[in-house]
Amino acid sequence: MANSPDISNIIYFSKRSLLISVASIAFNPTAWNIVARNEYKNKTITRLFGGNARYGCYFLALCIFSAGMVRDALYHEALQEQPKQKILPEPFDTLVPAVLFIAGQIFVITSTWALGITGTFLGDYFGILMDHRVEGFPFNVLRDPMYVGSTLSFAATALWYERPAGLLITLYVYIVYLIALRFEGPFTDMIYSNRAAADKAASKKEL
DSSP: OOOOOOGGGTOOTTOHHHHHHHHHHHHHHHHHHHHHHHHHHHOHHHHHTTTOHHHHHHHHHHHHHHHHHHHHHHHHHHHHTSOOOOOSOTTHHHHHHHHHHHHHHHHHHHHHHHHHHHHHTTGGGGTOOOSSOOOSTTTTTOSSHHHHHHHHHHHHHHHHHTOHHHHHHHHHHHHHHHHHHHHHHHHHHHHHHHHHHHHHHHHHHHO
């Protein structure tokens, strides 16, 4: 019986670039959740922009987008220092990652379009709330299309460059997003529940 491949020959866990990439992936959703919750409670960023919540949200959007670009660059750098290993046979080695990447980008772009800048980049924590829940595509297909799309893009990149380490990082990305959603989802629901209660109380006063 053939010996099982040594995982240390497939993934170089000691590479500094791999550790930095993993750290950046965890940093982004963790930092933005902390910053957004602080904004909801203390309005720190809003005060920096003279009380203009919309400008504060745009600033945070720029920070989140820039950090995402850095995260992606670090991921690509980490993959380049990892062993290359055939993962899929031809022609699936190009078709599958291409389809995954296109699908992932469609989910990310269409969800951003549907939500708008403030809806995408935590505007509700600034008090910029949407009038109603977005139920069109891609939200009629997935509950969290942006996170799913991002995960698909990570997987596509790993398969395209044929780096098994990238698939392990993709699994890590998925777990990080699941944890982030455990905190983000209930807090966002609370924000909208509070608004609904406030609107109901205001309606009673008018009567």
